[in-house]
Amino acid sequence: QVQLVESGGGLVTVGGSLRLSCVVSERTSDTNNMGWFREAPGKGREFVAASGWSGSSTARAPLGKGRFTMSVDPAKNTVYLQMTNLKVEETAVYYCDAGYQMATKVDGYSYWGRGTQVTVSL
Secondary structure: OOOEEEEOOEEEEOOOOEEEEEEEOOOOHHHOEEEEEEEOOOOOEEEEEEEEOOOOOEEEOHHHOOOEEEEEEHHHOEEEEEEOOOOHHHOEEEEEEEEOOOOOOHHHOOEEOOOEEEEEEO
């Protein structure tokens, strides 16, 4: 069974940076596309970014423009989400996900990690 494990969350001040990591237990046809979602308090789970393992096909939500960068390292079965200039509204649980095709909706993915908490404070 495919397992996804996120790490790198924590407490950061406004304007700070964090890099989240997600290790995939195995590469299969169902992990062809990797993505990041987040769920803020009182809000639904929203799309952040997605990428194939080659990095040639990517997608990013407007919320992360100029600040969030997703990258992949196929040799380590790991994907990353680099976040800079963090805002209070970025406070959320961040989830790593995997699916067969690139998608920007929750139901487009087959596997999900447990999530990692990111808290941005003044």
